[in-house]
Amino acid sequence: QKEVEQNSGPLSVPEGAIASLNCTYSDRGSQSFFWYRQYSGKSPELIMFIYSNGDKEDGRFTAQLNKASQYVSLLIRDSQPSDSATYLCAVNMFKNTGGFKTIFGAGTRLFVKA
Amino acid sequence: NAGVTQTPKFQVLKTGQSMTLQCAQDMNHNSMYWYRQDPGMGLRLIYYSASEGTTDKGEVPNGYNVSRLNKREFSLRLESAAPSQTSVYFCASTGQGDGNQPQHFGDGTRLSIL
Numbered sequence: 001q002k003e004v005e006q007n008s009g010p011l012s013v014p015e016g017a018i019a020s021l022n023c024t025y026s027d028r029g030s031q032s033f034f035w036y037r038q039y040s041g042k043s044p045e046l047i048m049f050i051y052s053n054g055d056k057e058d059g060r061f062t063a064q065l066n067k068a069s070q071y072v073s074l075l076i077r078d079s080q081p082s083d084s085a086t087y088l089c090a091v092n093m094f095k096n097t098g099g100f101k102t103i104f105g106a107g108t109r110l111f112v113k114a
Numbered sequence: 115n116a117g118v119t120q121t122p123k124f125q126v127l128k129t130g131q132s133m134t135l136q137c138a139q140d141m142n143h144n145s146m147y148w149y150r151q152d153p154g155m156g157l158r159l160i161y162y163s164a165s166e167g168t169t170d171k172g173e174v175p176n177g178y179n180v181s182r183l184n185k186r187e188f189s190l191r192l193e194s195a196a197p198s199q200t201s202v203y204f205c206a207s208t209g210q211g212d213g214n215q216p217q218h219f220g221d222g223t224r225l226s227i228l
């Protein structure tokens with residue numbers, strides 16, 4: 001089992017719809033969760049982070065975290081063609097020896113059709 | 115607003131050649147990372163440095179060496195390049211914290227090994 005898993009997609013939604021991106025992780029002790037957006041040929045950029053169970057909203061984006069089920073999701077409301085990109089889920093997993101490591105999922109490709 | 119700067123942006127090498135990829139950050143971050151990104155594989159950690167003077171192996175360290183020259187700079191060296199090392203390489207840095215800090219990425223180095 002991969003430490004962080006995402007559906008590779010592509011996920012295709014019409015403009016104005018809600019896009020739902022999901023991510024599961026293996027380490028139950030993980031504390032920090034991040035969503036990055038990556039346009040083709042560009043570097044990843046932070047969209048949202050979440051530390052606590054529940055929902056966190058920022059504009060059209062909502063991150064949802066369920067630690068009991070070990071999944072984190074990203075909802076994009078009113079999807080726009082400019083949202084078409086690969087979305088990377090990242091999880092900070094703490095190590096027994098101290099410190100932490102960041103594990104990225106393989107990413108989900110999102111296409112928003114005009 | 116330089117953030118994380120990587121050089122070079124593009125490079126073509128022949129099998130067996132050596133090369134050093136440079137990375138510098140101006141955000142006074144403690145932790146720095148080197149990732150490689152291959153199609154469909156997401157970001158895979160090569161090496162990281164939690165603080166000046168320390169380095170640790172990541173998921174795919176074989177064939178690479180790193181140097182944390184000072185707090186600002188973290189270089190990645192390929193001693194004898196192989197075609198399997200053709201990839202996009204990203205450097206990232208993280209501010210000091212308890213594992214809840216996101217990563218800031220450079221623009222990447224696109225490396226081809228012939």
